[in-house]
Amino acid sequence: MQYTTLGRTGLRVSVAGLGTGGFSRMGLKSGKTEEESARLILDAVDLGINFIDTAPPYGTEGVVGKALKSIPRDKVVVATKSTVRRDGEWWTPERVVASLDNSLRLMGTDYVDVFNLHAVEAQMYDYALNTLAPALVEQQRKGKIRHIGLTENPIVDFTNAALKRALHDPVWEVYMVGFHMMHQGARANVFPVTRQKGIGTLIMFAVRSIFADPPRVAREMKELAAKGHVEKWLGETDDPLGFLVHAGGAANMIDAAYRFVRHEPGVDVVLFGTGDAAHLRTNVASLLKPPLPESDRTKLAALFGHLEGIGLDGHQGRSR
């Protein structure tokens, strides 16, 4: 494993981070028992992963708790989250603190290393900063939270609007950012300032719902080419990313997707979610490989750097 420092938190973290949410939820979604899912977390730790991300809506905090029983607590960096608003209801500071306490109980620990406000959108930002952040700072003083962070909601926020608003407020030490081969906006919107200010970055959506689905990549390219948003040839092939796979290049599209994100300047931890022990191993192997050849990186930036929101779950995205 390779390790890096998570911005000014000073935490030493593995460059591969285990996301226990996403579509896989450590396999719980596909019928794994909590014990089997916890075993997968321990496999990840055996591979050197020390960053584990969870959140109450994922239903995996209990699984993380089971795994933590076999790991010295200070050997892993654990992140969880709280909702800010759901179904039109704003969560009060008391409710957020109760959520934190419940997370600690489920995970069987008395602190979280990174506590994130979850899926914050630009219009939620003032409330997050002015009403919730002071309560989190209070919990930090009590030792229940080490560092405070913010995750964006790329599915509705294609332009990192919430994170851009937060860049100059020092309470946030960690960001979770959506970034991938066809959603590269954070390169200009986020990473220059996070690097300058020492905000740690956790990357989500490297593969998510598009790069594990080659027919979808081809379908979306055809639609984008028809609208003139990408070069015409990309809509005329069933393998638009095939140019990345060659001797000295990527082994396949997923290998390309994780390596692309891993070596972007400003990226600290690449989260991936899986319920599959074989995917766990190949993803870690990809993240430990060298960058994609410079010519392929340049081509990805030239072909897709202007797109935003492509492949973020059901969305078809758009061109800037």
Ligand SMILES: NC(=O)c1ccc[n+]([C@@H]2O[C@H](COP(=O)([O-])OP(=O)(O)OC[C@H]3O[C@@H](n4cnc5c(N)ncnc54)[C@H](OP(=O)(O)O)[C@@H]3O)[C@@H](O)[C@H]2O)c1
């Ligand atoms: N707003 C937020 O705060 C937010 C939003 C989304 C995600 N997150 C966090 O970010 C983490 C990562 O996001 P993500 O789960 O969307 O991760 P991801 O790594 O971008 O995508 C994971 C998806 O790709 C599949 N996959 C992974 N490796 C594969 C492989 N080698 N071959 C084929 N398919 C593969 C997985 O299915 P298999 O189970 O089959 O491997 C899963 O469906 C989440 O777990 C969560 O912790 C946070």
